[in-house]
Amino acid sequence: MNSHNNKDPAAVPAVLKNVFIARQPIFDRRKKVVAYELLFRTGFDNFYNNVYGGDYASSQTIVHSFGTFGLDVISNGKPVFINFTRNLIIDEAAVIFPRELLAIEVLETVKVDDLVVKACVDMKKRGYILALDDFTYSPEMRPLIDIVDIIKVDFRISNHREREEILQLAGARNIKFLAEKIETHDEFESAKEMGFSYFQGFFFSKPRIISGSEIPGYKHKYLEILRQINDPNLDFDTLEHVVKRDLSITYKLFKFINSAAFGFQVRIQSIRQALTLLGMNEFRKWVSLVALSEMGADKPEELLVSSMMRAKFCEFIAVKIQKKERSADLFLMGMFSHIDAFIDKPINSIIDELPLSGEVKAALSGGDNEFRDVLEIVIAYEKGRWDCVLALLKKFGINEKDIPEIYGNSVDWVNKIFF
Numbered sequence: 001m002n003s004h005n006n007k008d009p010a011a012v013p014a015v016l017k018n019v020f021i022a023r024q025p026i027f028d029r030r031k032k033v034v035a036y037e038l039l040f041r042t043g044f045d046n047f048y049n050n051v052y053g054g055d056y057a058s059s060q061t062i063v064h065s066f067g068t069f070g071l072d073v074i075s076n077g078k079p080v081f082i083n084f085t086r087n088l089i090i091d092e093a094a095v096i097f098p099r100e101l102l103a104i105e106v107l108e109t110v111k112v113d114d115l116v117v118k119a120c121v122d123m124k125k126r127g128y129i130l131a132l133d134d135f136t137y138s139p140e141m142r143p144l145i146d147i148v149d150i151i152k153v154d155f156r157i158s159n160h161r162e163r164e165e166i167l168q169l170a171g172a173r174n175i176k177f178l179a180e181k182i183e184t185h186d187e188f189e190s191a192k193e194m195g196f197s198y199f200q201g202f203f204f205s206k207p208r209i210i211s212g213s214e215i216p217g218y219k220h221k222y223l224e225i226l227r228q229i230n231d232p233n234l235d236f237d238t239l240e241h242v243v244k245r246d247l248s249i250t251y252k253l254f255k256f257i258n259s260a261a262f263g264f265q266v267r268i269q270s271i272r273q274a275l276t277l278l279g280m281n282e283f284r285k286w287v288s289l290v291a292l293s294e295m296g297a298d299k300p301e302e303l304l305v306s307s308m309m310r311a312k313f314c315e316f317i318a319v320k321i322q323k324k325e326r327s328a329d330l331f332l333m334g335m336f337s338h339i340d341a342f343i344d345k346p347i348n349s350i351i352d353e354l355p356l357s358g359e360v361k362a363a364l365s366g367g368d369n370e371f372r373d374v375l376e377i378v379i380a381y382e383k384g385r386w387d388c389v390l391a392l393l394k395k396f397g398i399n400e401k402d403i404p405e406i407y408g409n410s411v412d413w414v415n416k417i418f419f
Contacts, residue, residue: 020404022384023074023411026081026178027199029192031300035103037081037200038074039384071101073412076419079103081131086110089119094128103129105152106144108136117143131178135166145169150198152178155187167195202383204300207340207347219343222291223353225249229287230332230355236280240271243287252290261416281328285311288335296342303338305414306382310334312410313378320398320406321374333360333371334378381407 023036071080081103084094094104104123110116124130124147131150132141134157145151153166167177179191182201185208191199228234228242243249250271257268257278268274275283289308296304311334318327336354340347351361363371373392380388381403393400 020386020400021074022382022407023080024200024382024384025204025302027204027300027302029197029199031204031302033078033300033302033305034198035079035081036075037105040082071097073408073415075101076415077101079129081105083107083133084110086116089123090115092119092123094123095126099127099129103131103150105131105133106148108132108134112140112144117147120144121147134180136162137166137169145175146173148175150176150178152180152200153196154180155183155191155201156181163194204303205306205338205341207344218297219295222295223343223350225291226288227354229284229291232355236272236275239280239283239287240275243271248294249287249290252293253286256286256289256417259417261413285328285331285335288332292335292339292342299342301418303341305418307335307338308414308417309382309410310337310375310378312413313381313406314374316406316410317374317377317398320402321370321396323370329357329360330371330374332356333363333375336360336364337375337379339364 020040022039024039025033026035026037028034074080079101083105085107086109088094089104089106089110094102104120106116106120120130129150130144130148131152132144132148133152134154135141135151136158151166151169153163155163158166169175170177176197177195178198178200179187179196180200182188182191182199182203184203184206187201188199188203225242225246229239234242243253253271253274254268257274258264264277268277274286278286292307293304311331314330314334315327318324318330323330333356336351336356339350343350348365351364354361356364359369359371362369363375366372373395377389377392380386380392389403390400393403
């Protein structure tokens, strides 16, 4: 790699060793996750000494992120989309990564000239996927349009006519289009109808309200199971009976409990054995997970993955804020934070049916309490809203350097359960 900064790497400030990373899923037309975009920061305040250059800082961030988290953990074997600056493109920094796992996003701020085009052509020949980020048309973009694989269109800053014009640019080429910042199910359907192949945003976590409908029978059944198993007065025998009477929950519960996430030396083969080994609170958490997964049978798998990521993230943070004794409540808060999307009803009409603590109910309703602040840390982190994360960490007195490890451990834990 040819460097544009002739600085001594040994003199790079230590802050560059602190890597903050979040991932956002990219879906296909069937709502299956096909890739992740990685969002980087060298620190929540994004401080670095400019004498070393933004490109050097960016490249170091990418390298250290994969060293810290491991590409296999953060992407679970799926391709990752990474933003590349002009100098990183010209330096062909991408070649240090496996071509089957990397999509190079050419930032909208990159000045397109012969050097950039030549580097992109070379990386295309090497087998790397090329994408244009936040695309708006200008004549100088034509050479890149002729070689890229994917064009990303921001739905928040473009209108319908502009999107149609962009889709027509492909001509006879087999360019795929990715709709960014899709926030609602209607936007997803609209983008799909226009011909977009890939989708990115939080549409999967927003409830699609079906007017005048009741909760479907099978979802109501699992909502009732959630209500029963989280009743604080429930005893071992009754809990065992509730679980045993649903074959699907029993089967999936054994599958999860015998996964690598637990690492039990013996295989768990009975509900009573699971209850004895896990204890009441842990057992409730896992039955809740299974009931939620059944409830989301018609939803993107990533919705359940995101719910469990939030649950584990919240549980980890409980220790950091000296609330270990409430970790089970915080876990359930994270798990149920998407329940409106699972059931397609406003969350305030659902949570009253669940025997959750008052603090958890208030937090899920958007109330102002410590539990809500914990949930906001998690939500802001997954969206890459680093300034919000930093403000909340300071409020709790949490060391920001602890958060990347918590996030990485949460991703690893979810991978062991689902994949």
